[in-house]
Amino acid sequence: MIVSFHPRFKGDVNLRLTPKDGFTKQEAETIAAARAIIVTQYIKAHQYKFCMARCSNIFPNYANRFGFEGKYGNTQLFRMFSAPHPETVCYESVEDFETRHFANQEPLMPFPFVLKGDRGGGGWAVFLVRNRHELIQRLETLADTYLHATRRFISQAFIPHGGSDLRVVVIGKTIKTYWRCQHKPGEFRNNVGRGAVINYNLDSKLTREGINCVQKFSSKTGINLAAFDVLFDKEQPEPKPLFSEINFLFGRKGLGGSAPFHELLYQAVQRWIKEL
Incomplete structure (x- = not known):
């Protein structure tokens, strides 16, 4: 049944x-x-x-979704399965950050780095921090529990991605990919809602590497319905894929819209049932 x-x-x-x-x-x-x-x-x-x-x-298989959502939870999952991701430090709250770095003098991550609030899509509460003044400003935002209710956040090494990142969408055993390319001056976030455009044919070699990385991670975790954001350090001669984020709820524009997504999902479910 x-x-x-x-x-x-x-x-x-x-x-x-x-x-x-x-x-x-x-x-x-x-x-x-x-x-x-x-x-x-x-x-x-x-x-x-x-x-x-x-x-x-x-x-979908959500055995490794709940408890691992958001930027903080994603980081815990990446660490649990030894998945490649940027250098990341997790904080329970702004108070935790201030105690560790201001009171106890724990060294800060070198500037520039990225602060990411635990929840919120479209690049909300994601800040590039270039100096101590900007750090104090961004911490004030993250301390506002009305805007940032979960309180948890991460700091992450800035990856010189050259204005693009790869989205790898897993739908059952089907993989769909596209690049999100940001051409807006001064904007480091590659979200479509921040002005990024979708490109399906940017770099086939890095796309294959990103797919392989996601497939290995999915085989370990069982995740079979999610969108993975993958970064590449374009300053490296041979950039390797780094997980930025897992989205269990994700936009469908890069897949062609809701109708193509639902067709892919239908096919994935039918295949899954046949293989039981």
């Missing part, structure tokens, strides 16, 4: 996910009897955990 919580996929039994705390007794029995379960990208951690405890076959 296939149970689907996804409105675009018809299972033998179709259920709905709601914001409520749990499932009914009948729903729990149905989940426990399922051979496989299909869920949406918007499933909550407690809902996924409940399903996973009763059925081992769930698409």
Whole structure:
């Protein structure tokens, strides 16, 4: 029996996910009897955990999503699986940063470096810090719990990416890639919402290396629906892929829009079911 919580996929039994705390007794029995379960990208951690405890076959595989979302969590996951990523320091809060670096004199990462708030898409709360004055300004923003509720953040070595990064989208066993290229003067963030343009044919050699890196990581983690942002240090003669971020919820513009994405997702689910 296939149970689907996804409105675009018809299972033998179709259920709905709601914001409520749990499932009914009948729903729990149905989940426990399922051979496989299909869920949406918007499933909550407690809902996924409940399903996973009763059925081992769930698409997407989010065993390494919850607890590892956001820039802070991504870093923990990269470290856990020895994935290549820029030098990164994690902080629980601005107070943690100030205690370590201002009170205890722990050396700062060399300027320039990047501060990244834990949550927020489109390059929000991502700052290039070139000096101590800019550092103090950015820490004030990250200390505002109204704007930055999770409080956690990271500092990360700036990678001279030359105004582009590679997005690698994993949809089941299908891989789609495109480059996000920033031509706006003074803007180091390569988000489309920040003016970056999409390029599908920028550098085939680095694209292949990025794909191989993501495939190795996905095979270790089981992640089969996510968009990975990959950086290359263009000042190196042979730049190697570095993970910047994992997006479990991601924009679809580079995939051609929602319709092509849903078709790719449908094909991925059908293949996954056949291989059970």
